[in-house]
Structure formats: C-alpha cells, structure tokens
Amino acid sequence: MRRKNLEEGSCAQKFVLLAFDFSGAYDNVDYRLLRVGLLEQDIPLCFITWIWQFLRDRRARVVPHGTLSDVRAFRAGLPQGSRVPGTTAYMYADDTAALCAANDIGTAKERAQQAADTLSAWARAAKMQVAGEKTQALVLSQWSRDAVDCTLRVAGKTVTAGDHLSSSE
Secondary structure (H helix, E strand, O other): OOOOOOHHHHHHHHEEEEEEEOOOOOOOOOOHHHHHHHHOOOHHHHHHHHHHHHOOEEOOOOOHHHHHOOEOOOEEEOOOOOOOEEEEEEEEEOOEEEEEEEHHHHHHHHHOOOOOOOHHHHHHOOOEEOOOHEEEEEEEOOOOHHOOOOEEEOOOEEEEOOOOOOOOO
C-alpha cells in the first residue's frame, strides 16, 4: 500500500539535473554589476577595490596576420582563468548545474523548471544570457519511466532530458 504525501526525503528520491550553458559568460560580465554584487556579499572593501582596479581600464591589442591593431579598452568581460526548495546549485567558473530532488518525479520536474526560470531571470538582470539550446537535462531515478517525457523550457528553448550529459567544449 502506497502512502501519499510522504515527508520530503523519507523515500527514494527522484532527481532532475540541469547543466546550464551561458552565452559569452566571460565576455559579458558588467563591471558595475559585479562590483555591486561583491559589495552586497560583505567582502572586505580592500579586496573589492583590488578587483575593481584589476578589471577597470584593461587594454589589449592583437596581431592578426602580422599587423598590430590599435589598443582597445575593455568595458565588460573577464580575463579567462580568472534558491529553489529541493534544489542544489553547483557552480564553477562559467559552468552551472542545478540538481532538483523530490519524492516524486513530477515535483522534481516542477523544481527543475522553477530553477531554469530563476536562473534565466537572474542572467537577464546580470546582462548575461543562458544558452537554452546548449543546456542539458538528465533524470536520475531507479525507474526508467520517470525519464519519459521530461521536457523543460530554458531561455525560450525546449530541453529534453537524455540518458547522459555530453561534455561541453
């Protein structure tokens, strides 16, 4: 006999994993928004000032086909190298994933959609863009039927869960 409305975590969990991709993640970082975000995080002002000075007034030039270009000032971008219930976010550099869990697959899918909507809204506010066409989804469950018909909308694109995640470049 199955019990309805089991307490969260009291039975085998169902998961939907979303692996997001950002379009031009490093190229589109707005320095002013980054500075405001750092100030809101209670980070020591001397460190924020150091980061601000490092990013501000960066200049570069390139040598395509042996010809030296003019110097270009950067107003955005970073030098490379440099909460929804039941959802855990995993972030590293420009890679972001959300693992959405629930006792039933329907709730896990709802949470995954809410995570996708929340991240897309945050990205727009931060002058960034989620690449919905490159975002991937994966259902993790002991029942293969849970993975059937798992589609989500990410940044206006339909993402259908597959049986594995592809490595990104």
